[in-house]
Amino acid sequence: MKFVVDTHCHTFASGHAYSTVIEIAREANNKGLEMVAITDHGPAMGGASNIFHILNQKVIPETIYGVQILRGVEANIMDYDGNLDISDEHLAKLDIVIASLHEACIESGGVDKNTNAIIKAMENKNVDIIAHPGNPAFPVDYEKIVKKAKETRTLIEINNSSFVSSRHGSLNNCIEIARLCKEHEVMITVGSDSHIAFDVGRFDKAIEVLTSVGMPEHLIVNFSTERLTELLGFKGKKRFSTTTPII
Template sequence: MNYLSDLHTHSIVSGHAYTTLLENVNYCAEKGIKILGTSEHAPSMPGAPHAWYFGNLKVVPRIINGVTILKGCEANITDVDGNIDLPSEASRFLDYMIASFHEPVFTPMSLEENTKAMINAIDKNPLIEIMGHLGNPSYELDYEALVIKAREKNIMIEMNNSSIAGSSRKGSSVNCKRIAELCMKHGTKIILSSDAHINFSIGNFDGAIELLNSINFPNELIMNDPNKLISHLKSKGKLLDL
């Protein structure tokens, strides 16, 4: 399987990552990664960039050093109504958003409230293409409801390698396995991500791949093949310049 796209990566702009965008790009070029999605944390996250950063992503070339750049944002869901922390004016040059919960922005609530917040965010924001790190045990969620919503909206659920095999969101792997099983059941698309905060982690999906192999997850639902990913986004009216 051609897993040569990574849409969840961070640079020093996010405030707690350690390489620059160009260092990330050059690492991808060296390792043969064809698509780099740069997805800095949105402004409510401590240390995150101002909204103007996202509004000025238009200056970043589409292709750098042979690597196709997708311009994204890891947006924070801020309340049960599904509001996010990036104004529409600042997001007009984005290709996609990841919608995520982070404890400094959204205090975990009940299963019903957490689930409603994610569903409302997706319904309100057509740029959301990925539900981020749903396996986080800090947030109880109705996984089946979210998997069904993702299929209905033709968006992707993230298999976050940092959650599954790294040091982030300990205890996520069991939940991620359940989510993957539900994606199989309902035919919902997933995307493998590194959630890299340093360039050496970009494209590392080893833990996620091991989890998916353990349940014989079908390759056709995995969206990391560059051609498949671009075709998916173009079918939704995005990336028309590619």
């Protein structure tokens, strides 16, 4: 498997990460990546930057060290109706938007409420990716999530960090999610969720999950920058709105 895109990277602006955009781009280039997404936490996360920092990513060059840079955010799902900690007006200005449940921002409401929170977030046209849905702290109905992802063309993330340094107990959940994505022909993305530059492009454990279910390559967005930008164009991202949507 040749990965050229990492859709989930944090800089020091997240408050608990330790690298700069430039350091991330340099490490991505060292590892042969062609595109990375800068997806610092939304402002509701303790220690994260305010909305002005997120929006001012417009000053970041589109390419650094030969690596394309997506200016994005990992927005926090704040309630069981799927509302996020960033307004739609602001989200629409970004290249890529991840939405996720974090214990620091919302309590688990049980399977039904957690599932509804993610489904409602996917109904937001600005949301491109649901991050680490296999987190055991937030049990959900995986089949409902996967089917909704197909309906809304939202990417389901297999998060490498969930098997290495956080969200312990995610492995079997993520295997089931991957199996369902394969069954229902739902596209996935693999994110390093790197909090230091050295972890950019680290997908080793996620690859094991995908291999275990025989995930076909056409369902993995990370193998082609064109595949991802086509999807972002379909989702209405201004930077990629002239690209041809995935059929």
